Amino acid sequence: MTTKGVKFKDNVPVGDPVEMARRYYEDGADEIVFYDITASAESRKIVIDLVDRVAREIFIPLTVGGGIKSLEEMREVLLAGAEKVSINTAAVKNPRLIYEGAKAFGSQSIVLGMDVLYVGESERIPSGYEVWINGGRTPTGIDALWWAKEAERLGAGEICLNSIDADGTQQGYELRITRMISEAVSIPVVASGGAGHPEHLYEVLTTGKADAALIASMVHYGQYTIREIKQYLAQKGVKVREIW
Amino acid sequence: MVAILDYEAGNLTSVKRALDFLGFKSFITSDPEEVLRAERLIFPGVGAAGKAMEHLRQKGLDEALREFFLSGRPMLGICLGIQIIFEKSQEGPTQTLGFLKGKVVRFPEPLFDKQGERLKVPQMGWNRVRPVKAHRLFEGIDPRHEFYFVHSFYPEPEQEEIILGITEYGIEFPSAIAHGNLWAVQFHPEKSGRPGLRVLENFCRFNP
Numbered sequence: 001m002t003t004k005g006v007k008f009k010d011n012v013p014v015g016d017p018v019e020m021a022r023r024y025y026e027d028g029a030d031e032i033v034f035y036d037i038t039a040s041a042e043s044r045k046i047v048i049d050l051v052d053r054v055a056r057e058i059f060i061p062l063t064v065g066g067g068i069k070s071l072e073e074m075r076e077v078l079l080a081g082a083e084k085v086s087i088n089t090a091a092v093k094n095p096r097l098i099y100e101g102a103k104a105f106g107s108q109s110i111v112l113g114m115d116v117l118y119v120g121e122s123e124r125i126p127s128g129y130e131v132w133i134n135g136g137r138t139p140t141g142i143d144a145l146w147w148a149k150e151a152e153r154l155g156a157g158e159i160c161l162n163s164i165d166a167d168g169t170q171q172g173y174e175l176r177i178t179r180m181i182s183e184a185v186s187i188p189v190v191a192s193g194g195a196g197h198p199e200h201l202y203e204v205l206t207t208g209k210a211d212a213a214l215i216a217s218m219v220h221y222g223q224y225t226i227r228e229i230k231q232y233l234a235q236k237g238v239k240v241r242e243i244w
Numbered sequence: 245m246v247a248i249l250d251y252e253a254g255n256l257t258s259v260k261r262a263l264d265f266l267g268f269k270s271f272i273t274s275d276p277e278e279v280l281r282a283e284r285l286i287f288p289g290v291g292a293a294g295k296a297m298e299h300l301r302q303k304g305l306d307e308a309l310r311e312f313f314l315s316g317r318p319m320l321g322i323c324l325g326i327q328i329i330f331e332k333s334q335e336g337p338t339q340t341l342g343f344l345k346g347k348v349v350r351f352p353e354p355l356f357d358k359q360g361e362r363l364k365v366p367q368m369g370w371n372r373v374r375p376v377k378a379h380r381l382f383e384g385i386d387p388r389h390e391f392y393f394v395h396s397f398y399p400e401p402e403q404e405e406i407i408l409g410i411t412e413y414g415i416e417f418p419s420a421i422a423h424g425n426l427w428a429v430q431f432h433p434e435k436s437g438r439p440g441l442r443v444l445e446n447f448c449r450f451n452p
Contacts, residue, residue: 025437030369030370055257055258055261056261056264056265057265059258059261059262059265059434059435059436059437059438059440059441060392060435060436060437061392061435078255079255079257081257081258081261083255083258083435105254105255106254106290106291108290108366108368108394157366157368158368186364186365187364188364188368188369211364211369212369241370241390242388243386243388243389244389244390244437244438244439
């Protein structure tokens with residue numbers, strides 16, 4: 001079941017993931033990301049089965065995240081048909097996992113997922129944004145900007161940056177930290193959390209300097225189609241894949 | 245039967261899945277004899293050229309590939325597959341198979357697009373392939389279609405006439421080539437949606 005929450009809470013079911021993936025593929029999504037928000041051993045089996053089913057009929061890159069904490073689990077997900085695995089909590093607890101994953105499967109397969117919360121600038125958190133783990137429940141005391149650079153150094157091939165403040169609000173992406181990180185690393189940064197209108201994507205891809213924008217609520221609830229969003233972006237001069 | 249060559253250079257299951265979806269029978273193999281028995285061959289691959297060549301040589305697959313190439317049966321290289329068919333790669337540097345004259349080089353850095361925005365290396369994402377020559381590889385494909393790329397290196401063939409398509413990413417580079425029975429693309433057709441599937445289908449229906 002696909003669910004969507006607000007600020008990482010109150011997740012409500014929004015549909016069957018295979019059906020939704022198929023619809024978004026038909027509608028021109030450039031990549032599809034699955035996050036297993038329950039991330040238990042049992043649910044991982046379900047996710048692997050899901051990836052396997054999706055990968056049989058959807059031929060665009062798939063990223064899978066949620067609770068992945070070993071090379072073995074990465075391999076399972078990749079063999080099931082994902083291009084990339086996204087690691088988050090496990091990477092904070094064991095940063096070597098990024099390095100080992102990149103060595104085993106190539107940097108292009110390793111996405112660092114980061115959940116960040118604005119806590120104000122301090123000596124410990126110079127950027128003002130702190131990394132939180134366990135689905136946004138546990139603060140780490142780690143500065144988000146530092147962690148992004150460190151993950152790149154360890155071999156991450158991409159960063160998926162999710163703002164806890166913005167998640168599910170549909171009020172726009174968190175542009176400041178997105179821009180800070182995107183300017184500081186040379187790997188692609190995918191902005192996540194907060195998209196509600198096509199102009200939010202425009203803002204984060206221009207002002208926020210993100211390489212890609214992740215959307216959930218705005219299409220899950222049928223407010224917009226991917227085609228409409230892309231048409232809007234193309235009109236504004238953003239380079240998008242217009243036919244597929 | 246289509247053989248998909250496994251030389252420990254990445255995940256081959258997506259190519260297999262795409263062929264299954266299209267209804268073409270295929271199998272994954274790293275056995276030179278099985279390769280030589282196949283009707284057609286796809287050699288995908290991601291990762292470093294040096295390591296890939298090492299695996300190929302260890303298993304005698306470099307020779308099997310050469311024999312297959314000379315036999316005139318259809319073969320398709322994908323991503324790293326387009327790179328190892330030239331003489332040498334700057335990655336390493338590495339001596340590669342040398343079926344075609346030319347070399348493989350890395351994107352120059354810093355790299356900028358026409359608007360002056362800095363481009364990241366590797367190129368990771370969708371991009372167009374501008375056809376420079378009519379060819380069966382592009383049958384049914386609109387020039388506005390895009391394909392999924394993940395790479396830091398690209399081929400520089402000596403013979404310009406083998407270039408079928410050009411992609412722009414800061415610079416222009418050949419992203420699709422063909423030389424008789426040998427086709428090769430820098431992008432991942434198995435991850436490029438419907439146009440990518442069409443490239444695979446065109447290849448599977450191609451009889452030189």
